[in-house]
Amino acid sequence: MDLNTVIDVRDPRRREPWRPGDAFLGGGTYLFSEPQPHIRRLIDLSRMGWPPLSWQPDGSLDIAATCTITELSRFGRSLPATAAPLIEQCCRAFLASFKIWNMATVGGNLCNGLPAGPMISLTAALDGVCRLQGQxxxxxxxxxxxxxxGAGKKDLREGEMLRSISLPARALDGRTAFRQASLYGLGRSGALVIGVRDPQDGSLTVTITAATVRPFRFWFALPPTAAELRAAIEGAVREEDWFDDIHGLPAWRRHMGLRLAEEVRRELSPEVPR
Incomplete structure:
Protein backbone atom coordinates (compact mmCIF):
# COMPACT_ATOMS: atom_id res chain seq x y z
CA MET A 1 0.00 0.00 0.00
CA ASP A 2 1.27 3.47 -0.87
CA LEU A 3 1.82 5.79 2.09
CA ASN A 4 0.73 9.01 0.47
CA THR A 5 1.29 11.10 3.59
CA VAL A 6 5.04 10.38 3.64
CA ILE A 7 7.01 13.29 2.26
CA ASP A 8 10.56 12.21 3.08
CA VAL A 9 12.78 9.16 3.75
CA ARG A 10 15.84 9.87 5.87
CA ASP A 11 19.15 8.18 6.61
CA PRO A 12 19.38 7.42 10.37
CA ARG A 13 23.16 7.86 10.35
CA ARG A 14 22.64 11.61 10.03
CA ARG A 15 21.22 11.77 13.58
CA GLU A 16 18.54 14.35 12.85
CA PRO A 17 16.15 15.42 15.62
CA TRP A 18 13.07 13.25 16.05
CA ARG A 19 9.82 15.00 15.28
CA PRO A 20 6.09 14.17 15.26
CA GLY A 21 5.15 12.03 12.27
CA ASP A 22 8.48 10.14 12.20
CA ALA A 23 8.58 6.35 12.04
CA PHE A 24 11.37 3.80 11.76
CA LEU A 25 11.31 1.63 8.64
CA GLY A 26 12.74 -1.87 8.91
CA GLY A 27 11.25 -4.36 6.46
CA GLY A 28 8.02 -2.40 6.08
CA THR A 29 5.72 -5.44 5.97
CA TYR A 30 3.48 -3.86 8.60
CA LEU A 31 3.95 -0.19 7.67
CA PHE A 32 2.91 -0.79 4.08
CA SER A 33 0.08 -3.18 4.93
CA GLU A 34 -2.49 -0.55 5.91
CA PRO A 35 -2.96 3.24 5.93
CA GLN A 36 -0.64 5.19 8.24
CA PRO A 37 -2.07 8.71 7.99
CA HIS A 38 -0.03 9.99 10.95
CA ILE A 39 3.35 9.24 9.35
CA ARG A 40 5.17 12.04 7.52
CA ARG A 41 8.77 10.86 7.47
CA LEU A 42 10.42 7.41 7.42
CA ILE A 43 13.79 6.70 9.04
CA ASP A 44 15.23 3.87 6.95
CA LEU A 45 17.12 1.51 9.26
CA SER A 46 18.25 -0.70 6.38
CA ARG A 47 20.92 1.91 5.68
CA MET A 48 22.63 1.24 9.01
CA GLY A 49 24.41 -1.83 7.65
CA TRP A 50 24.11 -3.83 10.87
CA PRO A 51 25.27 -7.47 10.58
CA PRO A 52 22.13 -9.61 10.86
CA LEU A 53 23.61 -12.03 13.38
CA SER A 54 26.86 -11.88 15.31
CA TRP A 55 28.54 -13.72 18.16
CA GLN A 56 29.63 -11.67 21.12
CA PRO A 57 32.76 -12.24 23.28
CA ASP A 58 30.67 -13.72 26.10
CA GLY A 59 29.22 -16.34 23.74
CA SER A 60 25.82 -14.68 23.40
CA LEU A 61 24.13 -14.28 20.02
CA ASP A 62 23.26 -10.77 18.87
CA ILE A 63 20.30 -10.53 16.47
CA ALA A 64 20.05 -7.16 14.76
CA ALA A 65 16.61 -5.57 14.66
CA THR A 66 16.96 -5.47 10.86
CA CYS A 67 17.70 -9.22 10.58
CA THR A 68 15.11 -10.75 8.23
CA ILE A 69 13.24 -13.97 8.89
CA THR A 70 15.03 -15.56 5.93
CA GLU A 71 18.43 -14.66 7.38
CA LEU A 72 17.47 -15.97 10.82
CA SER A 73 16.04 -19.19 9.39
CA ARG A 74 19.15 -19.85 7.29
CA PHE A 75 21.36 -19.21 10.30
CA GLY A 76 19.32 -21.47 12.56
CA ARG A 77 19.50 -24.41 10.17
CA SER A 78 23.30 -24.34 10.30
CA LEU A 79 23.68 -23.52 14.00
CA PRO A 80 25.39 -26.33 16.00
CA ALA A 81 23.39 -25.68 19.16
CA THR A 82 20.85 -27.80 21.03
CA ALA A 83 18.19 -25.09 20.80
CA ALA A 84 18.74 -24.49 17.05
CA PRO A 85 15.55 -26.33 15.91
CA LEU A 86 13.47 -23.85 17.90
CA ILE A 87 14.61 -21.03 15.61
CA GLU A 88 13.19 -22.73 12.53
CA GLN A 89 10.02 -23.75 14.37
CA CYS A 90 9.32 -20.13 15.30
CA CYS A 91 10.18 -18.88 11.82
CA ARG A 92 7.69 -21.38 10.37
CA ALA A 93 5.05 -20.15 12.83
CA PHE A 94 4.75 -17.05 10.63
CA LEU A 95 3.02 -19.14 7.94
CA ALA A 96 3.99 -16.31 5.60
CA SER A 97 4.99 -16.18 1.95
CA PHE A 98 8.61 -16.03 0.81
CA LYS A 99 8.03 -12.34 0.06
CA ILE A 100 7.30 -11.65 3.71
CA TRP A 101 10.18 -13.86 4.87
CA ASN A 102 12.61 -11.86 2.76
CA MET A 103 11.44 -8.47 4.03
CA ALA A 104 9.98 -8.90 7.53
CA THR A 105 12.45 -8.27 10.33
CA VAL A 106 12.90 -9.68 13.81
CA GLY A 107 12.81 -6.18 15.26
CA GLY A 108 9.63 -5.29 13.43
CA ASN A 109 7.88 -8.36 14.80
CA LEU A 110 8.83 -7.39 18.35
CA CYS A 111 7.94 -3.72 17.94
CA ASN A 112 4.49 -4.58 16.59
CA GLY A 113 3.93 -6.35 19.89
CA LEU A 114 1.22 -8.66 18.56
CA PRO A 115 0.46 -11.67 20.80
CA ALA A 116 1.00 -14.09 17.90
CA GLY A 117 4.39 -12.62 16.97
CA PRO A 118 6.65 -15.71 16.77
CA MET A 119 9.86 -13.70 17.16
CA ILE A 120 8.48 -12.53 20.49
CA SER A 121 7.88 -16.19 21.38
CA LEU A 122 11.39 -17.23 20.33
CA THR A 123 13.34 -14.46 22.01
CA ALA A 124 11.27 -14.42 25.21
CA ALA A 125 11.64 -18.19 25.60
CA LEU A 126 15.42 -18.00 25.12
CA ASP A 127 15.78 -15.28 27.76
CA GLY A 128 16.42 -12.58 25.16
CA VAL A 129 17.29 -9.02 26.10
CA CYS A 130 16.38 -6.00 23.96
CA ARG A 131 18.92 -3.27 23.38
CA LEU A 132 17.11 0.04 22.96
CA GLN A 133 18.78 3.25 21.84
CA GLY A 134 17.34 6.71 22.33
CA GLN A 135 17.81 9.83 20.24
CA GLY A 150 0.23 -5.88 26.22
CA ALA A 151 -1.42 -6.59 22.86
CA GLY A 152 0.33 -4.19 20.49
CA LYS A 153 2.00 -2.41 23.42
CA LYS A 154 5.70 -2.23 24.24
CA ASP A 155 8.11 -0.36 26.48
CA LEU A 156 9.44 1.89 23.71
CA ARG A 157 9.86 5.62 24.27
CA GLU A 158 9.33 8.30 21.64
CA GLY A 159 12.19 8.28 19.15
CA GLU A 160 13.75 5.21 20.73
CA MET A 161 14.71 2.33 18.45
CA LEU A 162 15.24 -1.36 18.99
CA ARG A 163 18.86 -1.96 18.01
CA SER A 164 19.20 -5.69 18.68
CA ILE A 165 18.17 -8.69 20.76
CA SER A 166 20.77 -10.70 22.67
CA LEU A 167 20.32 -14.41 23.37
CA PRO A 168 22.59 -15.85 26.10
CA ALA A 169 24.83 -18.81 25.26
CA ARG A 170 23.34 -20.83 28.10
CA ALA A 171 19.83 -20.63 26.62
CA LEU A 172 21.08 -21.76 23.20
CA ASP A 173 22.46 -24.92 24.78
CA GLY A 174 19.15 -25.84 26.41
CA ARG A 175 16.77 -28.62 25.37
CA THR A 176 13.58 -27.16 23.95
CA ALA A 177 10.00 -28.21 23.34
CA PHE A 178 7.61 -26.36 21.02
CA ARG A 179 3.82 -26.49 20.86
CA GLN A 180 1.52 -24.37 18.70
CA ALA A 181 -2.25 -24.35 18.22
CA SER A 182 -4.49 -22.53 15.76
CA LEU A 183 -8.16 -22.65 14.87
CA TYR A 184 -7.15 -23.13 11.22
CA GLY A 185 -4.64 -25.33 9.43
CA LEU A 186 -2.77 -22.29 8.14
CA GLY A 187 -4.01 -19.77 10.67
CA ARG A 188 -2.43 -17.35 13.09
CA SER A 189 -1.21 -18.88 16.34
CA GLY A 190 -3.91 -19.03 18.99
CA ALA A 191 -1.51 -20.44 21.56
CA LEU A 192 2.24 -20.98 21.41
CA VAL A 193 4.14 -22.55 24.30
CA ILE A 194 7.89 -23.13 24.52
CA GLY A 195 9.82 -25.00 27.17
CA VAL A 196 13.57 -24.78 27.77
CA ARG A 197 15.48 -27.17 30.06
CA ASP A 198 18.76 -25.71 31.32
CA PRO A 199 21.66 -28.09 30.58
CA GLN A 200 23.63 -27.00 33.64
CA ASP A 201 21.26 -26.83 36.59
CA GLY A 202 18.28 -28.75 35.19
CA SER A 203 15.85 -25.87 35.72
CA LEU A 204 12.82 -25.55 33.45
CA THR A 205 11.35 -22.44 31.86
CA VAL A 206 7.90 -22.45 30.26
CA THR A 207 6.87 -19.45 28.16
CA ILE A 208 3.29 -18.84 27.02
CA THR A 209 2.60 -16.49 24.10
CA ALA A 210 -0.13 -15.95 21.48
CA ALA A 211 -2.76 -17.16 23.96
CA THR A 212 -1.99 -14.18 26.20
CA VAL A 213 -1.80 -10.44 25.61
CA ARG A 214 1.90 -10.49 26.50
CA PRO A 215 4.54 -13.16 27.13
CA PHE A 216 4.31 -15.03 30.42
CA ARG A 217 7.52 -16.74 31.45
CA PHE A 218 7.64 -19.29 34.29
CA TRP A 219 10.94 -20.46 35.75
CA PHE A 220 11.27 -23.49 38.03
CA ALA A 221 14.51 -24.38 39.80
CA LEU A 222 13.42 -28.00 39.53
CA PRO A 223 10.94 -29.35 36.96
CA PRO A 224 7.47 -28.96 38.47
CA THR A 225 4.69 -31.46 38.77
CA ALA A 226 1.61 -30.93 36.60
CA ALA A 227 -0.24 -29.44 39.56
CA GLU A 228 2.62 -27.04 40.36
CA LEU A 229 2.85 -25.84 36.76
CA ARG A 230 -0.90 -25.29 36.49
CA ALA A 231 -0.98 -23.42 39.80
CA ALA A 232 1.84 -21.14 38.68
CA ILE A 233 0.09 -20.29 35.43
CA GLU A 234 -3.32 -19.75 36.96
CA GLY A 235 -1.81 -17.63 39.71
CA ALA A 236 -0.05 -15.29 37.29
CA VAL A 237 -2.31 -15.07 34.23
CA ARG A 238 -5.45 -13.13 35.08
CA GLU A 239 -8.73 -13.66 33.25
CA GLU A 240 -8.22 -10.47 31.24
CA ASP A 241 -4.71 -11.58 30.21
CA TRP A 242 -6.05 -14.32 27.94
CA PHE A 243 -6.27 -12.74 24.49
CA ASP A 244 -9.60 -12.31 22.70
CA ASP A 245 -9.97 -11.88 18.93
CA ILE A 246 -11.33 -13.72 15.89
CA HIS A 247 -8.50 -16.25 16.11
CA GLY A 248 -9.69 -17.62 19.44
CA LEU A 249 -11.85 -16.89 22.45
CA PRO A 250 -10.18 -16.43 25.86
CA ALA A 251 -11.65 -19.66 27.25
CA TRP A 252 -10.23 -21.67 24.36
CA ARG A 253 -6.85 -19.94 24.58
CA ARG A 254 -6.69 -20.62 28.31
CA HIS A 255 -7.50 -24.28 27.75
CA MET A 256 -4.87 -24.62 25.02
CA GLY A 257 -2.28 -22.66 26.96
CA LEU A 258 -2.61 -24.97 29.96
CA ARG A 259 -2.75 -28.09 27.81
CA LEU A 260 0.31 -27.22 25.73
CA ALA A 261 2.27 -26.18 28.82
CA GLU A 262 1.61 -29.60 30.33
CA GLU A 263 2.74 -31.30 27.11
CA VAL A 264 5.95 -29.28 27.18
CA ARG A 265 6.51 -30.17 30.85
CA ARG A 266 6.11 -33.88 30.13
CA GLU A 267 8.47 -33.78 27.16
CA LEU A 268 11.25 -32.00 29.01
CA SER A 269 10.83 -33.63 32.44
CA PRO A 270 9.34 -37.11 31.92
CA GLU A 271 10.85 -38.26 35.23
CA VAL A 272 8.60 -35.91 37.22
CA PRO A 273 5.22 -37.42 38.17
CA ARG A 274 1.90 -35.62 37.91
Missing part, protein backbone atom coordinates in the same frame (compact mmCIF):
# COMPACT_ATOMS: atom_id res chain seq x y z
CA UNK A 136 20.35 11.05 22.78
CA UNK A 137 22.43 7.89 22.38
CA UNK A 138 21.44 6.48 25.77
CA UNK A 139 21.11 2.69 25.68
CA UNK A 140 18.60 0.70 27.73
CA UNK A 141 18.48 -3.06 28.08
CA UNK A 142 15.25 -4.82 28.97
CA UNK A 143 14.18 -8.50 28.82
CA UNK A 144 11.92 -9.33 25.89
CA UNK A 145 9.33 -10.68 28.32
CA UNK A 146 9.14 -7.21 29.90
CA UNK A 147 9.48 -5.25 26.65
CA UNK A 148 6.05 -6.44 25.48
CA UNK A 149 3.52 -5.00 27.93
Missing amino acids: DGVVRRIPVADFIT
